[in-house]
Amino acid sequence: MSTVNLSDSKGMRKRTHVRMFWTDWLIYVLLFLFAVVTFYQLWYVIIGSFSNGQQYASGGVFLWAEGFTFANYEVIFRDMQFWTAFRNSVLRTVTGVVTELLFTALVAYAMTSKYLRCKNAYYWIFIFTMFFSGGIVPMYLLLRVIGLYDSFWVYILPSVFSVYNMLIVSNFYKGIPDSLYEAAELDGAGELRIWALIYMPLSKPVLATVALWIAVDHWNSYMGTMLYTEAGEWTITLQFYLKHLINEASSNSGAEYSDQVTARTVSYAGIIVALIPIMCFYPFIQKHFTKGIMIGSLKG
Numbered sequence: 001m002s003t004v005n006l007s008d009s010k011g012m013r014k015r016t017h018v019r020m021f022w023t024d025w026l027i028y029v030l031l032f033l034f035a036v037v038t039f040y041q042l043w044y045v046i047i048g049s050f051s052n053g054q055q056y057a058s059g060g061v062f063l064w065a066e067g068f069t070f071a072n073y074e075v076i077f078r079d080m081q082f083w084t085a086f087r088n089s090v091l092r093t094v095t096g097v098v099t100e101l102l103f104t105a106l107v108a109y110a111m112t113s114k115y116l117r118c119k120n121a122y123y124w125i126f127i128f129t130m131f132f133s134g135g136i137v138p139m140y141l142l143l144r145v146i147g148l149y150d151s152f153w154v155y156i157l158p159s160v161f162s163v164y165n166m167l168i169v170s171n172f173y174k175g176i177p178d179s180l181y182e183a184a185e186l187d188g189a190g191e192l193r194i195w196a197l198i199y200m201p202l203s204k205p206v207l208a209t210v211a212l213w214i215a216v217d218h219w220n221s222y223m224g225t226m227l228y229t230e231a232g233e234w235t236i237t238l239q240f241y242l243k244h245l246i247n248e249a250s251s252n253s254g255a256e257y258s259d260q261v262t263a264r265t266v267s268y269a270g271i272i273v274a275l276i277p278i279m280c281f282y283p284f285i286q287k288h289f290t291k292g293i294m295i296g297s298l299k300g
Contacts, residue, residue: 044061044062045268045271045272046268046272047061047063047064047065048061048065048264048265048268049072049073049265049268049269049271049272050065050068050069050070050072051065051066051067051068051069051072051265052066052067052068052069052071052260052261052265053071053072053260053261053262053264053265053266054067054260054262055067056262056264056265057262057264067260069260069261071260071261072260072261072265072266072268072269073269073273075261075266075269076266076269076270076273081236081241082238082241082270082273084233084236085236085237085238085240085241086238086273088152088234088235088236088237088238089218089219089237089238089239090277091152092152092155092156092218092219092237093215093218093219095156096155096156096159096214096215096218097211097214097215097218099156099160100159100160100161100162100165100214101207101210101211101214103160103161104161104162104165104166104169104210105169105195105199105200105203105207106195107161107166108166108167108169108170108173109170109173109191109195109199111123111166111170112170112173112174113191126163126166127163129163130163130164136227139158139228140227140228143158143228148228149228149229150228150229150230150232150235151229151234151235152234152235154224154228154229154235155218155221155224155237159217159218162214165210165213165214168206168209168210169203169206169207169210172203172205172206173199173203176198176199176202176203180198180202181194181198184197184198212281212282215278215281216278219238219239219274219277219278220239221237221239222237222239222240222242222243224237225237225239225240226240226243238274239274241270242267242270242271242274245263245266245267245270246267248263248267
């Protein structure tokens with residue numbers, strides 16, 4: 001009887017495996033096609049950035065670079081405005097990540113505190129501001145009045161706090177055991193010390209995720225430069241610089257800068273250069289996404 005049961009169970013597992021096998025293959029094929037379509041757009045920009053401008057303009061660039069050259073990157077790297085925009089974007093991203101992450105984490109900690117009065121009122125005020133804003137024109141007028149227009153800090157101070165990120169961090173804080181807070185409170189630790197020495201180290205996964213969101217948002221933003229600055233030496237950003245290149249390439253699609261490059265191929269090179277910092281930054285953050293840092297936090 002046991003032998004029959006074993007054979008029956010094996011047969012059931014085998015039949016189930018066959019059904020799932022074809023389902024899995026269908027999913028793999030669809031995901032592969034989706035990946036190819038998605039990756040080809042990036043690949044096309046890469047091969048365009050390494051292509052000779054004249055040969056690219058004549059067509060025929062589909063899978064490989066035509067007339068392989070580094071001339072497009074040389075044009076970008078010799079442009080001093082590129083380095084100015086790159087410096088400003090790096091400063092904006094680093095400063096924005098540090099300030100917004102600290103301020104958001106502080107507000108999230110306060111919103112999870114049992115001692116905070118009028119917590120519900122604060123919560124609904126935050127939610128209202130997340131869904132409703134004054135708009136571009138009132139924002140422009142406000143920045144003019146308070147003196148932030150056409151300054152570097154116009155990128156930092158208006159975005160120093162995000163309600164959405166605060167909700168993400170506060171939900172993570174709620175999962176931290178109250179016994180840790182109570183033990184630190186009995187030892188005489190103040191709120192700031194508890195936040196800095198207990199909550200911040202334990203929340204590395206969510207802070208890393210939020211930091212990546214903030215970094216990508218600052219690095220890819222160009223609307224602030226276009227609306228609230230004159231794009232001067234300390235306000236022009238890399239994405240605004242790339243927007244200028246792309247617009248120039250669109251209006252002068254056949255124009256040649258030299259015998260090797262065109263506005264289009266130069267704009268492709270600029271796009272690739274702008275992608276490199278984020279691609280280098282991401283691997284250092286990825287490891288924190290699924291890391292179980294709370295495991296064993298109550299031992300001892």
